[in-house]
Amino acid sequence: MDYAQLERLEKRVSLKPNDRQAIRQLVTMLEYSNLPKQHLGAYSKAQLEVTGGLKKGWQAALVDTGRQTAAYSGWMKALDTQNIQLAVPIAQIYVGQTITINGEHGNCGQRLNFFEETKVICGLCHECYKVQILPENLEGMFQVYFLLLNLQLPRDNARKSMIELREAVKFPYKAYIYCESIAEAKECLAIFRAAQVEFEITGVHSKISHGCSEYSMEYPEFKYSEGAGDDFETPSDWSGIEEAYFTDIPMPAPERPSNSKPILSLRDVFAFRTWVRFAELIGDKSCEKYGTRLGPELPQPFVKRVQGQARDRHREMVELSAQG
Structure with missing residues (x-):
């Protein structure tokens, strides 16, 4: 330190x-x-x-909405006591092992940049499958986040909870469990759904997805479909393009092997404040349980960005809820 x-x-x-x-x-x-x-x-x-x-067993205790809202009020009070009046937007939180696919570090940012420049999907990304979790509202989002802290997964798989800020990608609240095969994704999906039943969480949808959202938006056949084969044929020149691109670009190892920690951090609390403000801006009424006026404000560029998406995000909430 x-x-x-x-x-x-x-x-x-x-x-x-x-x-x-x-x-x-x-x-x-x-x-x-x-x-x-x-x-x-x-x-x-x-x-x-x-x-x-935090008390012993806080990870399981905070799956309960009532305990979440009480804790959230306390966290915002801690910020107010220290006169912290501005929170930087934190859209996503990782827990579990850092993203590793078949022994290779994910380096997702670099691989996605490569895709955006070339429209070529990295070879490693073909092996990446995820459990995609879609809460219907903010309350479900918090429940899922704390539920993910309690899961016993095959490799302590990387998990991410996030609000969606990419305009072209649907649904406002998401979580993912990163897997390195369809078989592992099916196992993790079963574990998640069993925990969802155990903790009596409703209003949350889950399925298996393949790679980043941007890939299947560009190549629909890359998308995972239950019961279907792999219909995506990788162009023969892609491996050469990837090799040439990354020749002089370092792929650094992560700073730590795991993103899990025995505590909640101030960064986590900033993320929670970001999620609540996001929910308020898109018209998600469940945010009222958490106290929308508590805590520091978010910067205006963030507020304006979300306001620009608010109508679509609210419509997506309604669409997801209608799926039952």
Whole structure:
């Protein structure tokens, strides 16, 4: 832990409380840090207050909506106590092992950039299958997030919970379990659905998907279909294009082997605040349980971006709910 850097960032945001870049660096740095109980700034103190309120078994306890809403109120109070008035948008949270497909690191950002430039799907992405989870509303989103913390999966598979900000991709709330084969995806899907029944969670849909959403939007035959064979024929020149592209582009190893941690971090709390504000902006009434006026505001660029999608996102919520 670089305490000198932590102190510099704390000092910077105390002098410039609207410095979004510094705030993001700070909450990211705090996420996996062991904090001392002295010489701390506002953000470090807020994280200590958040973690100090967690009791043994909190992961299972917080699947319950009533306990979530009470805890959320406490987390927002911790931010208010430290006079934290601006939250940077955090759209997604990972837990479990870092994304690894058949022994190779996912490096999803680099592979997606490659696809956007070339329309070529990386070879590794052909092996990537996911359990896609679609909550109907914010309440379901929180339930799914905490449920994912409790799952016992074959490889402690990477899991992600997120709000959807890509305009071309449907449905506002999502979670994924990353798998390296159809067989593993089916196993993880069964585990998730069994846990969903155990915790009596309704209003959540789940299925298997293949690779990133952008791939099947460009190549519909790449999409996974239950009972169908693999109809996608990989063009013969793709492997050569991929090899040439990545010759001089490093594919770094992840900073840590796992994104799981025994606590909730301030970054997690910022994500929760982001989700609640997102829900409010798209007209999701379930956000009222969490207290939409609690906590710091989100930057105007984020607010305007969501407002521009709000009508479509609300329509997608209604569409998903109608599926029963």
